[in-house]
Amino acid sequence: MYDCIIIGAGPAGSTAAKTLADKGFKVLLVEKFKLPRYKSCSGVLIKKSMDLVKLYFGESTPQFTMCAPTENRGMIFTTDKGKEYRFEQEGLNVWRSSFDNWLTTKAAESGAEVRDGTAAIDRKEQDGYVTVTLHGEKTYTEDARYVLDCEGVVGSLKRKILSKPQGYITTFQTFNKGTVDLDYHYFYAYLQPELSEYDAWFNVKDNLLVLGVSVKDPSQIAGYYARFLACMKELHGLRIDEETKSEKWLMPHIRPGCAVQYRAGRVFFAGEIAGFLNPMGEGISAGMESGHCLACAVAKHFDDADMICADYRQSTATLKTYMERQWGFVAGMADTFAEKKLK
Numbered sequence: 001m002y003d004c005i006i007i008g009a010g011p012a013g014s015t016a017a018k019t020l021a022d023k024g025f026k027v028l029l030v031e032k033f034k035l036p037r038y039k040s041c042s043g044v045l046i047k048k049s050m051d052l053v054k055l056y057f058g059e060s061t062p063q064f065t066m067c068a069p070t071e072n073r074g075m076i077f078t079t080d081k082g083k084e085y086r087f088e089q090e091g092l093n094v095w096r097s098s099f100d101n102w103l104t105t106k107a108a109e110s111g112a113e114v115r116d117g118t119a120a121i122d123r124k125e126q127d128g129y130v131t132v133t134l135h136g137e138k139t140y141t142e143d144a145r146y147v148l149d150c151e152g153v154v155g156s157l158k159r160k161i162l163s164k165p166q167g168y169i170t171t172f173q174t175f176n177k178g179t180v181d182l183d184y185h186y187f188y189a190y191l192q193p194e195l196s197e198y199d200a201w202f203n204v205k206d207n208l209l210v211l212g213v214s215v216k217d218p219s220q221i222a223g224y225y226a227r228f229l230a231c232m233k234e235l236h237g238l239r240i241d242e243e244t245k246s247e248k249w250l251m252p253h254i255r256p257g258c259a260v261q262y263r264a265g266r267v268f269f270a271g272e273i274a275g276f277l278n279p280m281g282e283g284i285s286a287g288m289e290s291g292h293c294l295a296c297a298v299a300k301h302f303d304d305a306d307m308i309c310a311d312y313r314q315s316t317a318t319l320k321t322y323m324e325r326q327w328g329f330v331a332g333m334a335d336t337f338a339e340k341k342l343k
């Protein structure tokens with residue numbers, strides 16, 4: 001019997017696993033992909049994420065997880081009316097596969113048992129514990145007092161537990177050799193409705209120009225992406241010599257009110273699967289913070305699931321208020337975020 005089975009080795013799951021292992025709990029962290037696993041991401045660690053890494057993992061983000069330019073100096077928004085806002089802030093540029101794998105390694109060093117290539121495919125609530133069905137080379141079960149579901153945006157287990165599906169935004173980004181007349185140290189977000197149904201973005205990773213659009217309707221990707229490229233060519237002299245990769249992903253569609261799902265029985269949710277995500281898809285800090293808060297609540301009230309939930313809600317209240325404020329702020333910059341133009 002494990003104290004906790006944690007599902008998903010992203011920032012939320014690895015932070016929760018390390019926090020509980022440090023406190024002496026018997027923890028199993030399962031990840032459906034072989035580690036290091038790939039995650040589509042701009043890989044910007046904002047200052048808050050950098051600080052949380054130090055706080056929860058006891059050291060600074062290591063150099064080997066970073067890509068060039070290693071320093072991110074902030075974010076530059078263009079509103080739906082074409083007005084530019086600059087937010088200068090210290091940050092880092094990382095490859096998520098290396099960064100997340102480092103977090104998982106730290107959790108393992110603290111004593112968490114890590115099983116990669118293993119998906120949680122079902123769970124059954126028992127009297128005082130949960131039986132989790134795992135699928136790796138074979139299908140088998142493990143028991144735990146609690147499950148900490150940190151599955152990320154598409155939670156197959158969560159979909160089995162809760163019937164109401166979460167809304168999604170589809171992201172599409174390409175990696176390109178080429179040049180553009182912009183400062184590579186910044187993350188650029190464009191909120192003009194003709195360029196995306198949510199946001200379009202540009203940043204640089206190891207000299208590759210990353211260009212992305214996000215949409216509510218995936219059939220619209222090609223049109224929005226073509227308009228975004230044309231706009232970047234016209235306004236910033238974008239020149240693409242070769243597209244090296246393109247990828248689609250999902251992120252939760254955060255709606256005004258920023259609903260969070262904390263719990264279903266003895267299963268608790270943290271990170272994106274719970275609904276923790278900041279504007280422009282900044283979710284690493286929210287993943288780590290919610291994973292840590294949940295782990296602390298479990299450690300403090302181990303014999304009382306209701307108390308765990310109450311504590312978890314309370315300790316993430318500031319995070320949720322911050323999210324609501326930030327999404328409210330972005331809604332002021334573009335109607336799509338205020339849902340005024342939703343079909």
Ligand SMILES: Cc1cc2nc3c(=O)[nH]c(=O)nc-3n(C[C@H](O)[C@H](O)[C@H](O)COP(=O)(O)OP(=O)(O)OC[C@H]3O[C@@H](n4cnc5c(N)ncnc54)[C@H](O)[C@@H]3O)c2cc1C
Pocket residue numbers: 007008009010011012013030031032033037039040041042043044045046049118119120121150151152153154155156157171173249250251270271272273277281282283284285287
């Ligand atoms: C295009 C894009 C760009 C982004 N850019 C940034 C950025 O620059 N900065 C930032 O802070 N955030 C960014 N984000 C958001 C960020 O990636 C997420 O918010 C963050 O990864 C959420 O962390 P998590 O731990 O909740 O989930 P994840 O990081 O998604 O981790 C969940 C893990 O669970 C595993 N898993 C899923 N189901 C199961 C299962 N049934 N059994 C076992 N394992 C399972 C998955 O394989 C995955 O490894 C971006 C997102 C996208 C899509």
